[in-house]
Amino acid sequence: MARTRQPEVSNDVTRLITQIRAMIGKGEELPPERLLADQLKVKRHRLRLALETMRDAAELPRPIIRRNDSPVLKSDVVVQGTNALEVIELRIVLEPAIARLAAVRASPVQIAKILEAATTPQGVTRTIGDIAFHKLLADSSGNQLAASLYAFLRRVGSDHRLHVPTASAITSERIQQRDQEHRAIAEAIAARSPDAAEQAMRQHLRRVQREIADRLNPLETA
Known part of the structure; x- marks a missing residue:
C-alpha cells in the first residue's frame, strides 16, 4: 500500500515554528492561540498549522480537551x-x-x-x-x-x-x-x-x- 504523502510546510509556517521554538527555548509559556497570534502578528489559521506541525513532531503536547471551564482547584x-x-x-x-x-x-x-x-x-x-x-x-x-x-x-x-x-x-x-x-x-x-x-x-x-x-x-x- 502506498504511503500517504505528508503535506509540505510553507515557508511562512516554517518561520512561525522557528519563532515558537525560540519562545519555548527561553522557558516562556505559550499564551492562548488568540494572544499568540496577535503577538506574532499572524492569522490564527496559520498559527494553528504551525502548532499542529509541532504537535505531529512531538515538540508540543496535544491540547487538553476540557469538559467544563470550572476547574476544581485554583x-x-x-x-x-x-x-x-x-x-x-x-x-x-x-x-x-x-x-x-x-x-x-x-x-x-x-x-x-x-x-x-x-x-x-x-x-x-x-x-x-x-x-x-x-x-x-x-x-x-x-x-x-x-x-x-x-x-x-x-x-x-x-x-x-x-x-x-x-x-x-x-x-x-x-x-x-x-x-x-x-x-x-x-x-x-x-x-x-x-x-x-x-x-x-x-x-x-x-x-x-x-x-x-x-x-x-x-x-x-x-
Whole structure:
C-alpha cells in the first residue's frame, strides 16, 4: 500500500515554528492561540498549522480537551493553604514517576531537547532554565494528566507568596551543580533506563528540598 504523502510546510509556517521554538527555548509559556497570534502578528489559521506541525513532531503536547471551564482547584486558592516545603514534597512524589515514564515514552526529538535543556543556556536565568527542563520531561511522559498536574504544581510553587529568600547570590557553582543533576536525569532518559531516571530525579529533588529547608531555618544549619 502506498504511503500517504505528508503535506509540505510553507515557508511562512516554517518561520512561525522557528519563532515558537525560540519562545519555548527561553522557558516562556505559550499564551492562548488568540494572544499568540496577535503577538506574532499572524492569522490564527496559520498559527494553528504551525502548532499542529509541532504537535505531529512531538515538540508540543496535544491540547487538553476540557469538559467544563470550572476547574476544581485554583492555584490562587491553594497557595493560601500551603508552603514551599509542601510543594517540593509533592514534586518528590510526582516527578520521579514522570522521569520514569519519559525514559520509556519520550520520542527521539523529545530526548534531544531534554539533553540540550539539561545545561542552562547563556543568557537564560536559573529559574527559567529549571522550569523549561522539568516541563520538557512532563510533556515527554506521554501522560497528559501528569503533565497538567506538574504544570499546576509549578504554578503554585512560583507564586510570590511562597518565595523563599536566599541569603547568598546564585553562584555559577550552584548552577553547574543543578545542571549536573539535570544531565544525570537526561542521560538516564536517553539510555531508556527508567530506574536510573527515577533515582536521579529523586536525588535531585531531595537536594532541592534540603536547600529550601536550610533557607527557611538558617539558624538550625548555621
